[in-house]
Amino acid sequence: MCIKFLLQGPLDKIKTKNIYKRKYYKRKQEVRTRINQWIRITPIQLINEKGENIGTIETSKALEMAKEEGLDLIEIAPNAKPPVCRIMDYGKFQYQKSRKEKIQKSKQKKTEIKGVRISPRIGQHDLNFKAKQAEKFLNQGHKVKIEMILKGREKGLLDIAREKLNKFIEIIDLETVFEQEIKRQPRGLFVIITKDKKQ
Template sequence: MINEQIRDKEVRLIGENGEQLGIMSARDAYKLAQEAELDLVKIAPTAKPPVCKIIDYGKYRYELARKEKEAKKKQKTVELKEIRLSPNIEANDLNTKVNATKKFIAKGNKVKITLRFRGREMAHMQSSKHILDDFAEQLADVAVVEKAPKVEGRSISMVLAEKK
């Protein structure tokens, strides 16, 4: 809320340089803001009495937008990459997949390892679980198992994340 929109009887006023000007009526505070050719902005509406500040509203909104933009820049999005394996994978193929996973984890992504079963392979799901255990063991130096291997329909999957 700014200027005439502030309808409170009393407000705690902060001057343009950050000094406390005390508690006064909203009208008096608005008059002081007009004399300084600035805006009266309510910055803490839930306080008793509400806190208002004499500032340039356009500049205030610009500063808020800039701070928000800075905060967004510092955010890091973590992608979930997926590596698919089959139960009859050979050792060299498994090593290739391990190296690809290491690259993903080095970039800061999480990796979902999926062991897919087709047809008759479905009957031997539990005996193939060791493939995921071996996979996690080979990556133990760079990654930690975030979500343990779990059967989901025709596949078993687990999630690996970067070791902290």
């Protein structure tokens, strides 16, 4: 961003000076896991290397136990009261954490609204093709917006268009539910459907 200021002086010697305003961006802070001597709070809730709950003990005592076994003391729930720490190998902890995050990421499917357009004059072959297209989107976990495009005098035949839209949904070889009921839009009618999760 550039801001110009007029410097005082005779009119014939007026000069301008550019002052540039810097933009500062906050860096996203990375949440780091505290281990061993970096765990300053005491007492803590301790879990041993076998996953057994030892109970609430002083941090210094937990550090001694971890050292005796050649392992690390890792803070796994810093917001708990008291914080929960576990005795285990830090390298193994990082591997398990990374693997868990990858699994969760792969399970999170990005849901999109896919579009399928039909018209009152569409032939049966094209109608079946569009239905298969909608099935494919639904099986991929997406929602499907079905648009009935109406032109000219067709806009006055809303009941017939609505009936044909419902018949198209019946052709789809899947159990579906209405995410949004049939509604009017400037170009005709539309409905949003999704795959029935109970199926």
